[in-house]
Amino acid sequence: MNHYDTIIIGGGHNGLICATYLAKKGQKVLVLEASTELGGLAATREFSPGFNASVAHTLSHFSAKVAKDLNLAAYGFDFNAAPMTNIALNSDGEHVIVEGWGASSKLSGVSDKDKESYREYHQLLKRFADLLKPFWLKTMPRIGHSSLKESLTYAHLGLKMRMLGKHDMGEFMRVATLPARDLMDENFDNKQLKALLSWDGLIGSKMAPRSPNATILSLLYRMSGKYEGAHALPKGGIESLINALKSAAITAGVEIRTGAKVKKISIKADENGLRSEGVELQSGEQLLSNNVASAVDPKRTFLDMVGAENLEIDFTHRINRLRCEGYVAKLHLALSDLPKFTGLDSLDGRMVIAEEMDSIEFAFDDAKYGEASQKPVMEIVIPSLADSSLAPKGQHVLSAHVMYVPYKHKNGWTEEAKAELYERVIDTLASYAPDIREKIIAGEILTPLDLEQQYHVTGGHWHHGELSISQMLMMRPTYEAAQYNTPIPGLYLCGAGSHPGGGLMGGPGHNAANEILKAKQ
Ligand SMILES: Cc1cc2nc3c(=O)[nH]c(=O)nc-3n(C[C@H](O)[C@H](O)[C@H](O)COP(=O)(O)OP(=O)(O)OC[C@H]3O[C@@H](n4cnc5c(N)ncnc54)[C@H](O)[C@@H]3O)c2cc1C
Structure with a gap:
């Protein structure tokens, strides 16, 4: 043997x-x-004849x-793929757009005051993300019996915090466990921008903007990537x-x-x-x-x-x-053609449907009590724009992370409950892309329970x-x-x-x- x-x-x-x-x-x-x-969860699979998608759809960190x-580049992985534009969709076409990455991102649809605040906000969060970054690739010290080497990790963290200086160190301690809502309200006026920027602290978790806990730490975790939090879809x-x-x-x-x-x-x-x-x-x-x-x-x-x-x-x-109960469902649509999103010329960005932080909060409230959100919030990408092999020539795949969809539905995830959720999600999409229904050839929605069963992950949870x-x-x-x-x-x-x-x-x-x-x- x-x-x-x-x-x-x-x-x-x-x-x-x-x-x-x-x-x-x-x-x-x-x-x-x-x-x-x-x-x-990153495997690519055919969900309808000729149409393929992966549950995880972009890279951020x-x-x-x-x-x-x-040496992944030698095997065809493009780590340097350009960052995607982040778009906070508005049903009237008045979108908030964050183009590029880092403090030099170009913002549109917001006031000059918010543009200025964004630069300061991003620089502060980047300093915090840089502080934590080395620790993501380190074993954490053991509670109780840490060896000298393990204890040095605490010392290293303490030193890095001290090196932030008095003001930033204080701010780090204050901000780290703040609800996303408070941090956004402190910094910005524009409601769409606040919802968009809080998204990466919330997606995949059982937390909403008003939840104190680890939303800012999750945001900082995602900001440890090449584009400081911006997402990319490699060729x-x-x-x-x-x-x-x-x-x-x-x-x-x-x-x-x-x-x-x-x-x-x-x-x-x-x-x-x-x-x-x-x-x-x-x-x-x-x-x-x-x-x-x-x-x-x-x-x-x-x-x-x-x-x-x-x-x-x-x-x-x-x-x-x-x-480990997941709260994100996955939507895959096979499309005969690209839909037209009101007021948007290009669909190669990452589009978020959550017009304000309360939209996210209310969507979470439904799920807390075992119901799928009446007004789901979601993140959409069209991955076939980066990889045309995902769909037959000229056709496309739409991929969306839909929040909040509880692992346990209070009446069970029957076929009717799933069909109702699917229709609700398509109706929501249609408020932003009115022609979406006529482009749909086929579609599927995977609840966290489906993800558990098909991908062998307890609770279908994003982070296990x-x-x-x-x-x-x-x-x-x-x-x-x-x-x-x-x-x-x-x-x-x-x-x-x-x-x-x-x-x-x-x-x-x-x-x-x-x-x-x-x-x-
Ligand atoms: C809806 C959703 C959307 C997501 N979108 C993104 C995204 O856009 N970007 C991003 O960065 N992350 C995303 N994630 C998170 C990301 O996909 C996961 O965190 C990541 O895939 C975890 O990787 P892993 O290798 O640890 O585990 P997994 O990818 O879960 O792999 C574990 C493997 O173990 C196998 N396995 C389980 N049991 C057994 C067994 N008994 N014997 C043999 N094999 C077994 C499974 O089949 C699976 O292949 C998403 C997650 C979800 C749920």
């Missing part, structure tokens, strides 16, 4: 990144992916270090990233098996205690390895694949209590677990598993449920590989 140094469960981007780093250091690595395609270390689309990661993995010697669902992680018990020794596939096949690294969400990893019988009761309770203060940094996913190793020796976590979190970023895969290699020495 083949014996591997490390078996990685899950061939999403984090699993592939972790695998490649390990293989480049000489490890014999096997990636096991349950689906027939690699990429996880993919790690430059990972792209460089794995060849998201598929070009997954294809590049696959090629880099294969070149490094990683063995990859798709359609290989892991049923359980094999745990052996001897006089030294428990240790993982490989995995058992759904087919019954057993595979042996020194280490297992799971890019599957923490709940599935521990409760389904390890089993409560192998874990301490307190730890099991904490995993059980992880907050809420990116809230209780589940961040040295608490992600929970203490005793926040340094990628787990209470089971030889078992590691390497997916979005670990620090620094989800989104197409690569941090968990990168950091977990470091820990696995360290343990080997």
